[in-house]
Amino acid sequence: MRIPFDNSFAALPETFxxxxxxxxxxxxNLLAWNDNLANELGVEGADKAQVFSGNEIPQGAAPLAQLYAGHQFGNYNQQLGDGRAILLGEVIDNNDLRRDVQLKGSGRTPYSRGGDGRAWLGPVLREYVVSEAMHALGIPTTRALAAVATGEDILRETGMLPGAVLTRVASSHLRVGTFQVFAHRGQIDDLRTLTDYAIARHYPNADGAMGLLKAVCAQQADLVAAWMSVGFIHGVMNTDNCSIAGETIDYGPCAFMDDFHMGRVFSSIDQQGRYAYGNQPNIAVWNMAQLATALIQLAEDKDAAVEEATAIIHAMPAQLEAAWLARFAAKLGIAIPHPDDAELIQRLLDLMQTDGADFTNTFRALGTGAARDQFTDRDAFDTWHSDFTARVADLPDAAALRAKSNPAVIPRNHRIEQMITAATAGDMAPFNRLMTAYADPYTLHDAELATPPTPSEVVPATFCGT
Known part of the structure; x- marks a missing residue:
């Protein structure tokens, strides 16, 4: 196995x-392998199961578990870290981008906090499918290189379950919580080293700590707007799950909506709806405020830093609104939105919520006449549709823009659960079917996968992989 490692994080002080x-x-046993991603990374050779299970350490690797802290559901946990993940190292890919290669579910580390450090097959395959689908949807995300069954069962709440290891590829695994741990401990030299490293790696044009904050805020605003445009709910937007690189990371109790509702929650542990679909923009701002609090510790003039950071954070809601408007206007076929287009979009969402219309299929069907079938109050929809038609009537590329802004298929929760059930029984055919369909989500190759769940198929809750 040849992996062209070029490790930089491992060269940082061992406090990290x-x-x-x-x-x-x-x-x-190798269950899934991503040929296209392997080619991008320059990974080649045999022994995939041995290397990506963690049994063999490839030449040039520098295995380590990263330290971080984080707010979990608003409560600060002063030390978290990679409790079941190990960074093998970094690769400069064919696009000259530095990317982490990490094993997830590879055993205990000093940060496991009593856990077994393992992952069971279900969450590994869920993250594999959903992260690759997100990539195909054009949304920044970590990627999946390999899934390996361990041949060993692990104990979870429901009993013994088959174990697996995911190989995850990311622009980095730096999180808001990585900054928080050093700020909270008063390790200012380490915080400064981390800030310089993050700027050099991700935002080389950023001007100091506040420049980094501004850049990360912009990335997070675009990311959350992208999530919302496909009905995605992250499920656990803790600061330790918030990537500095602006990628979707840590697919735990994530889900895609079928019928639309702003307050939709799937995560079994989110009892108060903190991370509900419609609250994700607010949480993004809150998370960035925690990053700001950490970065302020670097300033000699704290009052001036607080003033600057406050201005950056207070500007973020407008960034989110602009990104949201751009994404949803495109779903209507409007390339250059006007401010009052937000009302047109919101009226449709309100109708969808009242009637329980399917989010993906309603937007996909706009302009075809079939969207009307999603609604019970069709008179109300007809009134909205008349205004919509008038708005896009003189836009020559509206239909083409809608087609590339509204996926035909998304990873529906019931299909993911059906896939996991089959894979647990040794049948990988549903996994392969989903991977084929989601590789080209804007084209309908498999009509059955666009069908919402029947009442008996509805998945009411999703669970964290631990």
Whole structure:
């Protein structure tokens, strides 16, 4: 196995991580392999199951578990870290981009906090499918390179379940919580080193700590607007799950909506709706405020830093609104939105929520006449549709823009659960079917996958992989 490692994080002070090797397993079996991503990374060779289970450490790797902290559901946990993940190292890909290669579910680390450091097959395949679907949807995300069955069962609440290891590829695994841990401990030199490293790696044009904050805020605003445009609910937007690089990371209790509702929650642990679909913009701002609080510690003039950071954070809601408007206007076929287009969009969303219309299929059907079938109050929809038709009548490329802004298929929760059930029984055919369909989500290749769940198929809650 050849992986062209070029490690930079491992060259940072050892206060940032603990060096640790993956725990070996008995019978690794390669379940999924991403040829296209492997080619981008320059990864080639045999022994995939051995290497990406953690049994063999490839030449040039520098295995380590990263340290971070974070706010979990608003409560600060002063030390988290990679409790079941190990960074093998970094690769400069064919596009000259630096990317992490990480094993997830590879055994205990000093940050496991009593956990087994393992992952079971279901969450591994969910993250594989959903992250690759997000990539195909054009939304910044971590990627999946490999999934390996361990041949060992692990204990979870429901009993013994088959274990697996995911190989995750990311622009980096730097999180808001990575900054928080050093700020909270008063390790200002380490915080400064981390800030300089993040700027050099992700935002080389940023001017200092406040420039970094401004850049990360802009990335997060675009990311959350992109999530909302496809009906995606992250489910656990803790600061330790908030990537500095602006990628979707940590697909735990995530889900895509079928019938639309602004307050939709799927995560079994989100009892108060903190991370509901419609609250995601607010949480993005809150998370960035925590990053600002950490970065302010670097300033000699704290009062001036607070004033500057406050202005950056207070500007973020407008950034989110602009990004949201651009995404949703495109879903209507409007390339250059006007401010009053927000009302047209919101009226449709209100109708969808009242009638329980399917989010994906309603937008996909706009302009075809079939969208009307999603509604019970069709008179109200007809009134809205008349205004919509008038708005886009003189836009020559509206239909083409709608086609590339509204996916035909998304990873519906019931299909993911059906896939996991089949894979647990040794049948990978549903996994392969989903991977084929979601690789080209703006084209309808498999009409059955565009069908919402029947009442008996509805998935009411999703669960974290731990």
């Amino acid at each position: 991580y603990t060096r640790v090797d993956p725990t070996s397993i008995t019978a690794p």
